Amino acid sequence: MFSSASGGIRTALVLTLRNNVTGLRGVTQAASWPAGDRLALQTCGARLTQPPPSPLYTASATRLFHKTVPVCSESAVVEDKGERDRLYSLVEVECRGHETAVLQSYLTFLTTAAAHLGIEVKDVKWPKKHLQRWTLLKAVHVQKKHRVQYETRTHFLTLGLPRLTQSTADTFLEYIQRNLPEGISMKVTKHELQTLPPHVKPSSHVVPQQ
Template identity: 65%
Template sequence: MRQIASSLISTGARVAGLRSFCHQNVLQRTLPCAVSECASLVSRKRPSIMSSGNSVLIETNLTSRLFHTTNFIFSQDTDLIAGEPDKLYSLIEVECRGHEPAVLRSYQTFVSSSAAHLNISLEEILWPKKHIRRWTLLKSVHIHKKHRVQYEVRTHFLIMKFARLTGSAADTFLEYIQRNLPEGVSMKVTKHELQKLPEHVKPSPEVII
């Protein structure tokens, strides 16, 4: 039994040594061939550089499976487009109308806190007198003229005035508060924009101030 076990161990060691030897020989033979093939392909298809004006175009086209076609374009022409000047508003009035005063008070708290977080000056908050509209109708459809019922609709108003805003800040702020407008509440926005005087309004040089 000991002789059989020793013979099996020696046979396994020989097989493992043969495998490692064959693997090393295959790598040593195939790796230089692959490197030489890649070098020959690169030497055949060198990248061509073309210059046109202020731009440089580099094209690399290789037909081998190991490489991909790449195109790089570098342009030195940078066109800077000047944007339009931002608008300036001296005052923006936001008028809200609703039938529930509690809803308007809650919305006024929300708008005031939003303006404070965005550093927007809230100049004034007004609560104008409510508007009441009444209808007096017959209680029945066709008879009993003296039996009537009265309906009324109460409209409450809220006016908030914001001062000294730019166009971008005004657009962002108004879009934010309009998206969070409660149901049953309408909004009216009035903007007072600052503009330059036209040329025909300017005084002539002969006028002495």
């Protein structure tokens, strides 16, 4: 009798808990359970579903989309001092290559670009070419009399650009260097005009005239 009664009570208790849990599952989708109620239900042996995930727009999620704008202080602002352009009395351009036709075509491009920008080109010269020869065996296992000779020829082209400012020289040099053909190297030499330092004075101011 006791066992049957206890079994009936146990069955009724399980059915009651199942009904309560079934009704509570719909409630947990709208609101999360407090910690105390959740702990009490777990001790009774009821398996509750996990609380719904946190909404997308939370405090942690909004931080990802927050963009901080740096604030520059007045001391960090660098003012433009208005430096003047440097003056070059002469800009020498030297080109080296292994084919004369490529250098001649590049010279035509240089003179045309300088004419459009109003830059004078003078002292166009073709220095003597540089030869370098190697005499080697045709193969490793052949006799000494079977040889072959290799030769490299380096042609030079030099020209001068007189009386240019720094901005004009930098713009022109960047343009011609971007269009430099393959196999051609360039060397640029700038002759800058500078004022004499204050401690350097003419001889008339240093040595008194008698």
